[in-house]
Amino acid sequence: MSAAAHSIRLTVNERTYERPVEPRLLLSDFLRHDLGLTGTHVGCEHGVCGACTVLLDGVPVRSCLMLAVQAHEHAVTTVEGLASGPEALHPLQQAFWEKHGLQCGFCTPGFLMTLLPFLQEHPNPSETEIREAISGNLCRCTGYQHIVQAVKLAAETMQAGQG
Amino acid sequence: MKPAPFEYQAPAVIEEALSALAEHGEGAKLLAGGQSLIPAMNFRVVQPALLVDLNRLDDLRYIRQEGGSLSVGAMTTQRQLERDPRVAASVPLLAQALPYIAHPQIRNRGTLGGSLVHADPAAELPVVAVAARATMKARSQEGERWITAEAFFQGMFVTDLSPGEMLVEVVFPPASPRTGWSFQEVSRRRGDYAMMGVAAMVSLSEGGDCSAARLVYLNAGDGPVQAAEAVQALVGQWPDLPAIRGAARIAAEQEIDPLGNVHASVAYQRHLARVLTERALGEAVKQAQGSGEPRGSE
Numbered sequence: 141m142s143a144a145a146h147s148i149r150l151t152v153n154e155r156t157y158e159r160p161v162e163p164r165l166l167l168s169d170f171l172r173h174d175l176g177l178t179g180t181h182v183g184c185e186h187g188v189c190g191a192c193t194v195l196l197d198g199v200p201v202r203s204c205l206m207l208a209v210q211a212h213e214h215a216v217t218t219v220e221g222l223a224s225g226p227e228a229l230h231p232l233q234q235a236f237w238e239k240h241g242l243q244c245g246f247c248t249p250g251f252l253m254t255l256l257p258f259l260q261e262h263p264n265p266s267e268t269e270i271r272e273a274i275s276g277n278l279c280r281c282t283g284y285q286h287i288v289q290a291v292k293l294a295a296e297t298m299q300a301g302q303g
Numbered sequence: 304m305k306p307a308p309f310e311y312q313a314p315a316v317i318e319e320a321l322s323a324l325a326e327h328g329e330g331a332k333l334l335a336g337g338q339s340l341i342p343a344m345n346f347r348v349v350q351p352a353l354l355v356d357l358n359r360l361d362d363l364r365y366i367r368q369e370g371g372s373l374s375v376g377a378m379t380t381q382r383q384l385e386r387d388p389r390v391a392a393s394v395p396l397l398a399q400a401l402p403y404i405a406h407p408q409i410r411n412r413g414t415l416g417g418s419l420v421h422a423d424p425a426a427e428l429p430v431v432a433v434a435a436r437a438t439m440k441a442r443s444q445e446g447e448r449w450i451t452a453e454a455f456f457q458g459m460f461v462t463d464l465s466p467g468e469m470l471v472e473v474v475f476p477p478a479s480p481r482t483g484w485s486f487q488e489v490s491r492r493r494g495d496y497a498m499m500g501v502a503a504m505v506s507l508s509e510g511g512d513c514s515a516a517r518l519v520y521l522n523a524g525d526g527p528v529q530a531a532e533a534v535q536a537l538v539g540q541w542p543d544l545p546a547i548r549g550a551a552r553i554a555a556e557q558e559i560d561p562l563g564n565v566h567a568s569v570a571y572q573r574h575l576a577r578v579l580t581e582r583a584l585g586e587a588v589k590q591a592q593g594s595g596e597p598r599g600s601e
Contacts, residue, residue, distance in 0.1 A: 163311030185304040204345070209356075
């Protein structure tokens, strides 16, 4: 049995897409399989690991806990939309690179998409604020210490960039 | 880990959602924020024939102050509530509890109504609703009715709503004078399910005795668990440390019924309940003593 397809129109990383989707298709799978945007990673598929975090109208959400059909007429930003071009890293990505904020990289897109709005709201976060901000994202490689350092560096460079 | 197939509707008006419910009965599921329902569907624990998505019902997203009480539309997100200064002013207990609900990514989607209807015994909002004496407005095709929070929660994942009804509004009444509140919980990591949590409310007489109180616990039974005997021991007393300790011991040792799990044994949950109750009552009493007026009216 398969349910009738719904036609959806949405923007992803400022590009407009129109696609037919089955209602049960998760937003995470739509991004990866229908649009080929495989930067969004799928970990637990029940909202625990945070790897699939994307921005929906600018706020972070779990894309495995949303149906693609629900993104109709909304704007999604994925990790592919973070940097200004293929050669340039976003300051947040650069800081993860410099401070070894990743090893295998599986969790990294979720961390980045969680942290982008966090740093916009908290340009100068304390370590406690950083640790609380990333409490919804699991990383099995780094022990989080290098991620926290990367966020501190990103906050500094993003503030300097604006100043 | 993918949902089983279902038909999908996203009505633009409440009446359409109600008629879908009336037509499909238990085969239909209402989708609010989806932060509990979609995982359950991903696990295929829940397999609705029809999913009625309420996210286009902007009429159900509102926060209104009406004569001292706070009325909230069922589809208001937890994040909206968390960021609205009127919530902190009118229902400080709710404002205190909101940041404990999972993570910001979850609160951006999760709704007040969705969490209440899900009725998870480990969730914060049902406990707050009972402690704050909220009332719920349910609508069906037959009309609407009001349900007290106490009557609303009937057990683990069970509410008083019938299959044709949906929760549309929650009203938090104004606090009486000389009343203090506190919400306390302990989890292993920020945003995780709490091992134990308590909402406390204390009102004082003009003389300073405890005139009324409420203690409601999460993860302590099959729903929001009230400690009536502990409250009874406190009412009429001068709310000093021995009185608070006595009440906390009654609640933790005799009244709550925690199930225990891999993260916390029953004995540890009772220990947490006692410590958190002492803290919560202490803070609520201090607040109540600090203002002759309900907190937030300043």
